[in-house]
Amino acid sequence: MPSHLVLSLLLTALLAVVQCGPGNDHAWGYDKNNGPDTWQGKCQNHLKQSPIDIRAPDVDYALLHRMHFLNYDMDGKIELSNTGRTLFAGGFESWQHKQPMIQGGGLKHRYKLVQFHLHWGQNDAVGSEHALGSLHYPAELHLVHVREGLTLKEALTRPDGLAVVGVFLARTSDPVANNFSPISEKLHELRHSGNTTELKNFRTKYVLPLDTEAFYRYEGSLTTPDCSEAVVWTVLAEPMAISSHQLHLLRQLHNKELVKSDKNYRPLQPLNGRRIQYRPSKFDRVSICSSSAAFSILVTSFTLLISLIY
């Protein structure tokens, strides 16, 4: 056997040992033997975990400003990869002054986009991590932002270190190309765990719905180990479109176990007394309507008072 082949086999064996070692981060997944039930630490015993079911009795109407998506219409190069657990898009740090950011919408800081990734399921009734009234969309995209001025490591230790925007993906029967097409056209290059490819001229607004005004807000965690409770969640109410074929392509991606990765979502977690804020899309009109209603009540009362005096 040639010596370089022996060396390469030895290295592969060493990598396998490192990845399969007990308690190692690389051990978790979504199968029976390594799935969410087996995740340890904060994932098992902390009280502000994600994802959650967004149910009407737990939601409060909130007077929040709209969310600003800065540089989301800038274009740049991203790296797409099949991590064996998700479809991952990174490389935003190299955009420098064009790096996409979010602010407003009740956030106390500005947050920089570092990556986005997806969660999906084995059929259209499951897949999104969050649920609305116990109903799931077939997939959900997470845009992960780090608080400006903090490293990712520092951010993970603060309750508001990360701001993640969740976008539901709703299935459309419309066969025409949609905003997800630039990504889905690359999926054939990402079939196997560890595959990577580049996507040029990408605009982050491609992975946002047209209407970003309405959203749900709550304090939670990463939905993967170590489940750090460092996330201010913004779940957009409006979904973006994904075709049946694109969903099919996602389900064809292979995971670390070299089988089709037909699910990679964490089950719903208990709310444990947390409240969810809802920022409606027609906030300005609602506030104008209510102030004009208040004004008309005032005028009516004044007219009544005058008529009583005279």
Ligand SMILES: [Zn+2]
């Ligand atoms: Zn996620």
